[in-house]
Amino acid sequence: xxxxxxxxxxxxxxxxxxxxxxxxxxxxxxxxxxxxxxxxxxxxxxxxxxxxxxxxxxxxxxxxxxxxxxxxxxxxxxxxxxxxxxxxxxxxxxxxxxx
Numbered sequence: 001x002x003x004x005x006x007x008x009x010x011x012x013x014x015x016x017x018x019x020x021x022x023x024x025x026x027x028x029x030x031x032x033x034x035x036x037x038x039x040x041x042x043x044x045x046x047x048x049x050x051x052x053x054x055x056x057x058x059x060x061x062x063x064x065x066x067x068x069x070x071x072x073x074x075x076x077x078x079x080x081x082x083x084x085x086x087x088x089x090x091x092x093x094x095x096x097x098x099x
Contacts, residue, residue, distance in 0.1 A: 069098060076097035076098050077090055079093075080097075
């Protein structure tokens with residue numbers, strides 16, 4: 001009887017061992033980590049619009065807006081002071097710079 005129970009315990013241990021190895025975990029990885037997210041979808045590839053040979057030209061030119069005269073004078077006076085000009089020379093420089 002003792003021999004039969006020992007054989008039965010060994011048989012159960014062998015069967016239980018096979019069940020435990022059903023899920024394979026990579027070395028160094030945790031079993032508790034979630035699976036990695038799926039990759040993002042590939043970007044859409046669109047063909048650029050090619051202008052037709054006989055199409056009329058279209059220009060998108062707009063001149064840049066100009067600062068006010070007061071803003072230009074202030075900037076020119078600051079530049080002159082930064083250059084080390086005296087008060088009389090700053091006025092002359094600012095008048096020629098703003099126009």
